Amino acid sequence: MSTLTRPLYTTEKEILDLVNNFRNGTLPVQEWTHEAHLVTALWFNKNYDEFEAICYLRSGIITYNVVTGGQNTPEKGYHETLTIFWCKIIREFINKNRDLTLVDLCDTLFKSQWTSKELPLQFYTRELLFSVKARASWVEPDKLSLT
Template identity: 45%
Template sequence: MAAHPIRLFADDAAVRHIGEGLLARTLPKAEWTHEAHLAACLWLLREKLDFLPERDMPETIRSYNVAVGGENTDSAGYHETLTQLYIRGVRAFAETLPEGTALVDAVNALLGSEIGDRSWPLCFYSKDRLFSVDARRGWVEPDLEPAS
């Protein structure tokens, strides 16, 4: 059994609650889970066409972290390399979905895919490189496998 079982979403409204709460900075901190990060990204890609995740997600997450009492430091909070890697992965996954796939079905399929696994970034990065200060502050290229 996985150390962290995937928590699926019940419906489209549950996914939108995450995304809208992130943007409004009102989502309770306890709800900002791994699954929520991925759900928010897919929701933003599908329903907020004026939001460019590669450009807008960094400040969105940083400001959300501060709003819920967190910090963005060299060891906690926003992580640029993880964010950009997951945006690439979620975008690529979304392009494989059949047109008309319901939001909740798309999110739950994403969570059940290899990208949904918390260890997915370690396919591309060694732990030392991924969890370095440089990777937290800015994009660093993978050292194990290219991330396309």
């Protein structure tokens, strides 16, 4: 479970500001946190189909990294398997909570067990998840299936 005691975002405008600042590369790097990644993925997965959301996130993260002075290399930057993993987790969460507003989805997500940075390691061995192959392309979990 998350340790958040208050909602990350209390208005849809706050979420849209995050997404827009990410998209246009003006989001300060220190604000591009794990939580910000997940909220951005939530927004894209709520507003686009599965493959469009992944395309927007993939290109957006790669671009954001470059614009803000980061790199996308075999060792750091964009990670394809983690991006798709989180999209699958978040899409399933959205499908189970269809009646919630964007703000309530965000709040409920961060009160769940589905936001831990360690969650991918329940599905993947560390060796596979942090391999160059997993960074470059989607790899299926080797510990626990997502389906």
